[in-house]
Amino acid sequence: MTKKNDLSFKNRMSNQNKKRYRNKWEKGAPFIEKQININSYMAGIITGFTMGEGSFYLSIKKSKTHNTGYFIQPTFGINLKLDDYAILEQIRDILCCGTIYKYKNTAMYRVTNISDIVERVIPFFDQYPLINIKKDDYNLFKIIVYKCAMGEGKTIEGIQKLNSIRGFMNLGKSNREVQKY
Secondary structure: OOHHHHHHHHHHHHHHHOOOOOOOOOOOOOOOOOOOOOOHHHHHHHHHHHHHHEEEEEEEEEOOOOOOOEEEEEEEEEEEEHHHHHHHHHHHHHHOOOEEEEEOOEEEEEEOOHHHHHHHHHHHHHHOOOOOOHHHHHHHHHHHHHHHHOOHHHOHHHHHHHHHHHOOOOOOHHHHHHHHO
16 A cells, blocks of 8 residues: 555544534534524514414434434424515525525425524524414424534434424424323
8 A cells, every 4th residue: 555545544534433513512512592683573573473374393304324314304484375475585584594495375484404593593582482382392492403403313312302302392282281291
């Protein structure tokens, strides 16, 4: 083996042994709650549309490329009629994150990037809280997001924990009352 090939082999081996971090929080960076500066009218619009047409959820999909065999994706979204596309553009511009998709007669705003959720979505809803039943889903979503950011979705046990938390989301009031007992 030549010296050049030997170095290449060492580099490949050292890269394989390095711990792969999904984000800065897995490296130990603290979660910092940032203050969001927007006018209260627009904050009310975002909170209101979220209470009516928004959702917080965790997708767990089979994957051939992930070590666990599953792909984990926390998502915040708002669905409106296509006629209201401009409202979703305003929401995206205010939160400075997310993507808007068109599907048939629906416009769908989605934030899936974990950094955007931690640094923009969570601080927004902590500062301008939901006041309906959806606040329970938000609180569970926040726990899931922080666990994902810390790398819990990288093991089967972690995915099982996340899935069990997910099981309590989006149940509706009557089902939540049953779960308490």
